[in-house]
Amino acid sequence: DGGITQSPKYLFRKEGQNVTLSCEQNLNHDAMYWYRQDPGQGLRLIYYSQIVNDFQKGDIAEGYSVSREKKESFPLTVTSAQKNPTAFYLCASSISVYNEQFFGPGTRLTVL
Amino acid sequence: KQEVTQIPAALSVPEGENLVLNCSFTDSAIYNLQWFRQDPGKGLTSLLLIQSSQREQTSGRLNASLDKSSGRSTLYIAASQPGDSATYLCAAQHAGGTSYGKLTFGQGTILTVHP
Numbered sequence: 692d693g694g695i696t697q698s699p700k701y702l703f704r705k706e707g708q709n710v711t712l713s714c715e716q717n718l719n720h721d722a723m724y725w726y727r728q729d730p731g732q733g734l735r736l737i738y739y740s741q742i743v744n745d746f747q748k749g750d751i752a753e754g755y756s757v758s759r760e761k762k763e764s765f766p767l768t769v770t771s772a773q774k775n776p777t778a779f780y781l782c783a784s785s786i787s788v789y790n791e792q793f794f795g796p797g798t799r800l801t802v803l
Numbered sequence: 804k805q806e807v808t809q810i811p812a813a814l815s816v817p818e819g820e821n822l823v824l825n826c827s828f829t830d831s832a833i834y835n836l837q838w839f840r841q842d843p844g845k846g847l848t849s850l851l852l853i854q855s856s857q858r859e860q861t862s863g864r865l866n867a868s869l870d871k872s873s874g875r876s877t878l879y880i881a882a883s884q885p886g887d888s889a890t891y892l893c894a895a896q897h898a899g900g901t902s903y904g905k906l907t908f909g910q911g912t913i914l915t916v917h918p
Contacts, residue, residue, distance in 0.1 A: 697846075722904070733807075733892065733908040734847075741904075749905070781846055788904025789834055789896070794847040 694718070695795035697782050702800045704769070704776065712767045712798045714782030723765035724783040724792065727751060734781065740765055741788055769800065777802045805830045807895050809909035816883055816916055824878040824912045826893035834898040836869050836876045837906070841890045850891075851878070855898065883916045890914070 695716045704710045716723065725737040736749030740759040754773025759765055765784075769776045779799050783792040806829045816822055826836070835854045839847040851860045851867040853876065859868040866879040876893055890913050894906040 695846075724906075731910060733910040734894075734906075735908075736905060739905075779844075783847075791835075791837065791849055791852045792906060793849060794839075796846040797844075799844070 695782060695784055695793060697780075697795040697798050699798060700796070702798055704800060704802050706802060707771045709768055709770050710800065712769070712780055712782075712800070714765045714767065714795060715763055716765075716784045716795075717763060718784055718793065719762070720784035720786055720793075721762070722785045722788045722790075723759065724785075725749075725755070725757065725765070725767045726781045726783065728779040728781060728797075737767065737780075739788070776800055805833075805895055805897060805907040807893060807907050807909040809891075809893060809912050811912060812910070813913040814915070816914075818883060818885060818916055818918050820883050820916075821879070821881050822883055822914075824880070824891050824893075824914070826876040826878070826909055828874045828876075828895045828907070830895075830897075831871050831874055832898045833871065834896040834904070836867075837894045837896065838865075838867050838876075838878050839892045839894065841892060841911070843890075847892065880914075883914075885916050885918055887916050888914055 698713045724739040726734040738757045740746040756768045782795040785792045810825045838850045853869040864881040890911040892911045894908045
């Protein structure tokens with residue numbers, strides 16, 4: 692089955708902890724993205740990667756970090772510096788940054 | 804800075820009605836316009852993508868149009884069904900500059916189709 696997987700589906704974090712959200716794709720896409728979705732605010736871009744070993748900040752990168760060591764994988768770390776991390780996180784991929792984006796099922800992060 | 808607005812924020816219609824969802828964007832320098840569907844607690848499903856050189860795209864009961872010069876796109880749903888109930892999001896893809904390829908999303912229209 693081709694597609695994008697995200698894990699875990701639900702994640703709970705204590706204040707002061709770093710957590711890592713997983714995103715994997717087997718679509719052979721070069722570009723991958725992380726978005727954050729808050730109620731009433733639509734989706735906002737956190738980071739994106741056009742190709743392996745390259746990534747760029749999006750609109751709200753503060754408090755987040757990413758890596759792109761493999762084409763298939765684009766993990767997102769939510770650090771303790773992120774002041775309000777409770778949100779729904781969506782990963783996406785596309786053949787290139789100019790092509791249609793396809794989304795994973797999302798991870799809901801809650802800070803306790 | 805690109806801003807994308809969707810009207811209405813919510814819409815409730817009886818089954819069988821034809822309906823139109825509106826999307827407007829402030830910067831006409833876009834590469835394409837995408838419409839997505841999102842069910843509660845789920846990811847986004849791509850419905851239609853209109854290239855900037857196109858005027859419309861159709862898929863089954865869905866038809867999306869694009870008027871780049873006026874900064875508008877509409878999603879037309881024919882013969883609505885309860886299964887169409889979801890949030891519909893539009894997103895404009897930037898054509899150049901430092902934000903090339905970036906998607907800017909509207910806040911969505913919550914559609915409820917009741918039997």
